Amino acid sequence: DGGITQSPKYLFRKEGQNVTLSCEQNLNHDAMYWYRQDPGQGLRLIYYSQIVNDFQKGDIAEGYSVSREKKESFPLTVTSAQKNPTAFYLCASSTQQGFGSPLHFGNGTRLTVT
């Protein structure tokens, strides 16, 4: 079955370390997204990409970086510059129709930085 795989489910890091969250999809979707979820805050957009080697900043991109070397993969790096990295991170994808296309989500990665 097609879907989005995020790994690992739980991730622990020490403050000051960069960490990369994996997101792979086999839905043949062109667009991919990263959202951050904090308690009581809903979901906030970090980065998104519609094609390989191209991506745009979302509302809260500071302290994060991404790459899109393959259509299926959109890893997110949480850098040491991110002030409050502990959160639940969700990766999503949508078809090329883009506007109005529903997002399909992965199961998320819970990142804890101490």
Next chain:
Amino acid sequence: AQTVTQSQPEMSVQEAETVTLSCTYDTSENNYYLFWYKQPPSRQMILVIRQEAYKQQNATENRFSVNFQKAAKSFSLKISDSQLGDTAMYFCAFNSGENSGYSTLTFGKGTMLLVSP
């Protein structure tokens, strides 16, 4: 910038009853999409329903229906015959990427719905 407001942080309902979750949004655009997503304790985000602003007819998916009031910028979700499995966080979301072609959704802060026996 678009904003989405869910004014009910928590709601509860008994099994088999009907419940309505509220959502309002703010936009100056004329064409857009609205969504309701459900996030159960597993934290998997699941699409519940989608509504296009140009369609006057309210969207319906089995026990889930919406009341879309474009002039009032209101988009409420009605769940009929509530089931225990409906217990989840419900997010209202807005997509106005008409010019960009992206589905960059703006989410509300969510309403936690608890269905009790």
